[in-house]
Structure formats: C-alpha cells, structure tokens
Amino acid sequence: MLKQYTLLAILLAGTSTIYAQSPLEGYLFNKNQEAIASGTLTIKNSKAATSSDANGYFMIKSVSAPKVTLNISAVGYRSMTKVIAMDTLKSPLHIQLEEDNLNLDEVVVSATRYGVKRKDAPVVVNVIGPKLFNATQSVAMSETLNYQPGVRVENNCQNCGFSQVRLNGLEGPYSQILINSRAVFSALNSVYGLDQIPTSMIDRIEVVRSGGSALFGANAIAGTINIITKDPVENDWQVKSTNSLIGGKSCDNTVDFNTSLVAEDLKTGATFYGMHRNRQAYDANGDGFSEITKLRNTTFGTKVFYKPSDLDKITVDFSTVNEFRRGGDQLDKAPHLTQITEQLETSSIVGGITYDHYSADYKHKVSAYGSVQKTVRDSYYGGLGGGTTYADSTLASNSYGKTDDIALVVGGQYTYNFERDVFTAGAEFSYNNTQDEIPGYKRIIDQQNKGFGSYAQYEWKPFATFKTLIGARYDYTYVDGKYSLAGLNRNSDQRFGTFSPRLTILYDLTKDLQFRGGYARGFRAPQAFNEDMHVTSIGGNQVFVLIGEDLKTEYSNAYTGSFSYNKNFGSVQTSFLVEGFYTDLNNQFVNVMASEKDGLIIQEMQNGAGARVYGSNIEINVAPSSWLSFQTGGTIQRSQYKSLQLIYEGKDETHDVWTKKYVRTPNIYGYLNSNLKASRRFAIDLTGVYTGKMIVPHIQEDIMTLKNARDFVELNLRLGYTIPVHKDFSIELFGGVQNMFNAFQKDFDKGALRDSDYIYGPTRPRTFTFGLRVGHFH
C-alpha cells in the first residue's frame, strides 16, 4: 500500500529529474522469515527513498545508475548497506535484517545537563540519591552513606557523637569530602559536619572509592565523597516532618523544607532549604550517662544562579549551621557540675561563588570559584570525672574552650572538549586557620595550612572500547602548627612539594563486560586532623591527641581493578561489579595512647612502619521491573600493619598493647537496599546493613584490652503512601522501623569512669519513625 505521508520525512522527491530505468524491488524480513514493515530504504547519493509495507515489500520505481548503494534501516534492527548491480538484478531482492539489541542497555542522561553516563566513567562512581534518603528515613547525610560498597559510617564517641566515614576501611582523614566538587570541608567541620548536612539540600552523593582522578586532592587516598546540592529546574516545594522514637524512649524530631524557583527562561533561579532537628539523648544502660548525644541543629541555606547569557552562569551559595550537642550525665546542669560533659555549640557560615563560561561552540569551558567558611565553636570537654576534690572541681570549671576556624578555597578550571577526548587543567589555592584553646588543660592548637594544587588530566579515547584518564597533580603544602598540651609543646613546620601521578583505564571487553583499573598516589602532611579537635573521656580523664615530634609525611600508593557486568534478561536488568583494591601506606600516622598522667591521657601521633589495606568490593543490582529493585553489596578486606604496631603504652611494658590488625575495622561488611513500589501510591523499602566482627580497644583502670566485638545485622523497614491531592500538590505519609531486631551494642561501660570511645556497631537501637511530607514533588 502506498503511504500518504511517510514518517521519517523522507521524500520521494526529485524523481522527475532522473530518467526512468529499472525498478528496484524486494522484501525485508527477519531471521524468522517474518516481514519487516516500515523499514526505510534510501539510495546513497540520491534522493530516492521508500519504506517497506506490512508484507515487507518495497519498491523504488526508477534507478538510473548501473550500480547503487542501498541503505536499509528499520526500528529494532541493525542498519545495513548493500551494493547492488542493477544489470544482474533479475528477481526481487530478499534482504534479511539482524535484530538490534544494543538499545537495551541504554543509559539515560538528562537532556541539557552534561552528565557522564555511569557506564562510560573510567572510575566506578556510586551514586546515592533521594530514593535512598527516603528509603532509609535519613535526615542527615551521615545516615545514608552505609548503603554503598566499601563505605561504613561509625559513631566514635558516646559523649559527643563524633562520627566518621570509613572508605575501604581507612579512617576519615583518608577520604576527601567535597561539596559541589569543591573541598570546603575544613579539619574542624569534618568532625561533626556529616550530621549537619540535611538530605533535603542534596541532589545526590557521588562516592568514588580509591584515588584515580587527578582532580581530587592529595588526601583522597581512600576515596572521595562528593555532595552535589540541588540544581533547580522546576518550581517545586516541600515540607517534611520526621519524628522518631529512639529505643522507645528518646524523641528525635526534624522539620525540613526545600523549595526552588526558576524563571521560565531559565536565566535566574534559586533554591532554599532549611532543617531544624531536636534529638534527645539516649541512655542505653540506665546509668544516667548518654550513649547517643543530645542534639539541636538548625541549618539554612540557599543557592542562587543567574545566566547573563546562554554561555555564562554565575552561582552564589550561602549556608549557615547552628548546632548544640551535649552528652554525658545530668544534661540539665551546668557542665562543670556534672561527672562528664561534652558540649559543643557550633556556629558556622559558608559562602561561595562560581562563574562558568562556555565558548560559543561549547568546546571550551572555564570556571572560576571561591568559597569561604567561618566557624566558631564553644566547647566543654570535661567534668568531675568521679572526683570530689577541690582540684577536680577547679579543673572541671576550667574545661571550657573556644575554637575559631576559617577556611578559604579559590581556584579555576579549564576544560576543552575534543571530538572524543577531554582535556582538563586547573589550579586551586586553599587556606585553613584553626585555633583551639582550652585553658584548663593548657591546650592550644594554632595551625595554619596553605596549599597550592595544580593538576592536568587528559581523557583519551583512542578506540570506542577503550578510555583512559592520564593525569597528575602537583601540590605545594605549607603547614605551620603550634600544639601545646599540659606543658608539652610541639611544632609542625612543613613546606614541600609533591608530585602525584594518577592513571585509570576503562576497557569494554564485550558489550556487557567492562574492566577498569587505576593507580593513584597520595600523601598526608603531618598536621592536626579532624579527630584531633575532638576530646574524649576515659576513666574520668580527658584524652587529647598531640602531634608527635619530627613527623614525616605519609605517602600512599593505591591500586584498583574491577570487572563490571551489565545485562538484561528479558525485562530483568542486572548489574554486577567485583572490585579489588590494594593500598600501600608508608609512614602512616598512628595515634598511640599513653596511660593516664596528671589526670590527662595523651594520644601521640606517630609515624608507623607501613601498612597494607586490601580486599574486594562486590555490588549486585537486580531490577526485575520498574516497581521492584534490589541492590546489595559488601566488602571483604584486610587492614594490617606491616609489623606489630604499638597502640597503647601501659604503665609498664607488660601492659603495652601491640596489634597487627587495624582496630575498629571489620573484615566483612555489607548492605542491602530493596524497593518495592506496590502501586502508584504505595511503596515499601527494606534496607539493611551488616557489620562484621572486629576488634575494639577498651580501657578500664589504665589497662587496654582488645575486645572481640560481635557482628550486627541492622534492618530497616519503611512504608510510604502518597496521596496526589492535585497535580501540583501531594501528601506523603510514611512510617517505619529502623534496626527492627534491635541489634545494638550490649556491653557499654557504666558510670563516670567509662571508656566513652567504647562504642561500635549500629548507631541506634530499634527506632520507630513516622512522618508527613507535603508539597509539589515528583
């Protein structure tokens, strides 16, 4: 049958100019001998074209040349080209087309954004998005990170709730936390900062394990956690209230909102977000001392953009955090009248500006940015500690402290997009000044860091199946620190340059199977890191970290290799990843704790004799359909010192503690995340975290023992029901239980002489949550 109009806008035009000769006719069919309808056939270098009918039949009336090249394409089939000699053509052609399955594994990127498809990225990028924030009922960022392979968040202090992220088993300072790809987290901020970032401001979190890209800082040895804040498009708003009951007795209430406004011409826009959280302290063992810290937190922020032209964009962001946290006993009394109190009032302001410019052909991109962060903190780390003497009381009254911290980053980046390759280069200057003072302990940290980093990276794609990132960075580091504690004085005065090469490759072995490999070099200069700004209490005495004498810079070499397999079985989408990692550390920093002296415990930062961290991450994703998905993964690893490492200096040598294994690092850990969308309105999420057995140091009466901690399975269930009241207005009711089997540490110490660092496993006992979300959301 003849078409009145063809869909592809291919015309049988210009036939009049060709003098008629022989017609070209034939049939299109597939390997099952079934006709292919609506295939299109065009003759190269001519305007002649047609399409096949329901019987697969096609005909081009007049072909003038003796030899023609016929292009044949049909939806769902591979396109093909056939050269036909017209004079030998006797009967209609029979053309068989092969089915095209390539489109099955198509990855989608949003239209006007320049995201790299996850499959094309030479490094394994794990993305945590709003779905997971919801599924885990998280209000702060620290609660969601567990749900990725190789990532573990742990609580390190019963008094102040200091938490840290471990990537591939390495401690917090080995990872770099970025906000919108900028390193604005200062040493101080990263202590409690993970609890201060509301999920409502986050679009997604990108986790990259192990180094790999030269764009990341030198301390990104274990990996990078990049928090991408929301970039608005639509005019949306939502308000959410989340209410939890921790262990059946402590309330945790949060209200948060976010809204975005974007002009119809996309030239201006703004997002606003805010959160207020009020959490009561939780006492697990009825001794009157908190195991989970009391927390009151108010965050507010905004991000505004303006596009003077299609090629220029200016973004300004601003946020403020006010936080009060307190742990210990008698939380309603003045801190110095209690046995133990750790109380922190933090006020922080962050502001930043970014300018992006594209050339008219979008091949060149230049960005310049600057960001400043100022934090003031009033602290109290102390208490009577079980003592009743006049001296105890005097010390307790003098344990108030003050911290000032200012951090600044300015930098620029240039990107050039070749036909297939991408070149990136940039430079960045960072400055951080931290002053921390607690007169009662004669403790002063006065530290200035300056860093100049420059990098260049080339993304080379010589073949369709092979891609490599070759890069290097040069960092010039300047640390000038004065550290005093109880009459001991230490200095760090370091100026040095370091060259760190980075290399990663991506090779598509087959359509479904990919190999990635990488090498990265990194370093850490001797300085006070985040955990050093935090003071803990053991046996009624305060524990301080003091930087050691004549410290050497720590170096590391990290290697990774992974295979990923993506395949669809019918409508079931699956992906499987297995990754091996090996990190070799030299002169690694180890905090060696000494026994109590004059009411103080000093943890001295020393250089170790080297360590190896190696293992593998596994990730399995299965999505039987769009309403059901499972993600699970885990890590099996070893973290070992190359030789026995001293971690505790006892009163005498028999009480020294040496270990070859890293403490607080399980060999096995993993996660599960399953989502079921039972109907358009009703969703069920089941998530879980497994924390394997590990050794945890425990100190009582000046004796450290390494205890074997049990393993934990933490399971969370969430039910959500959405009521679409209007097309622009929905209500969601949700509720659930976190840690439903109450897998929680049982052997907490009791009383004023407890070891407040002796905390491990899931961060909360069984917790019931319910809440309400209203707004214009999708």
Place this chain on the structure above:
Amino acid sequence: MLFLYPLLQFGQERINWVSFEQLDSLLAVEPRETLLFIHTDWCGYCRKMEQEIFTNKEIVRRINTKYYAVSFDAESVEDIVFDQSIWKSKGSKKRTGQFHPLARLLLGDRQLVFPSILRYDNTFHLKNIQQKYLNSKELAVFLK
C-alpha cells in the same frame, strides 16, 4: 493548603492535545501543521515546559489555532495506531530508558534527549526540530 488552589489554577486556556490516532484522521480531513512534544516522566525540563510554557496564553492561542499538538511520552507502554501501522511497545511495564519504537523512529538518527520538539508541515514532513528546553520566546520563534 486550599488557599493555594486559586493560585495554581490560573491560566485556564489549555492546549488541545490530541492522540496519534486522532491526528491520523485529522490530517486526512483537514491538513494542518503538527507540533509534537516528546517527553518522559523523569525529565524535569519537560515538566517545566508543560507547566510554564504550554500554559502561556500566547503560545496556547497560537498552537490551538494553527497546529495539531501531540504530547508523546517516549517511554509509553501503549500500542499506538498511526499511519496505518500499529506501533507496539517493547514491554508491558514502564521502565526508564525503554523507549517506545515510535519515539525512536520519529527521532531517527538523533539522540533520544528530552524534551524533543518537532514541527511538521501539513503533509507530516519534518520542518524543524529542537532537542532542548525552549522558553516561551524561543518556542514562539520555533512556531512562527
């Protein structure tokens, strides 16, 4: 929240979206130009166009008087009858990245990016295509 409703409801003039089936017969009876808007559920720019551009008075007036307008979800799982053929969906369940064969065909060799806005002449031959967000000014130019 009821007080918000009057605010959300303003701009009652709406585009008369037609289906492909209707378009078939409309084109046969009274040929006109066609505006095809290809979108997906997850595309924020598409929703923004639906909410803010296709509700613009001037745009609505122009489209309703001069065009047949088809709004097509590229991930639709419905069988579509158009141009004397039945375009069968690949799966019975909606899935991100599983595009309807008709969407693939209409976009030809082009990338499947959204929104895609196509303008056809009154014999349904492609006149112009834009594969990006168009604000009301840009869309007015596109429709001129």
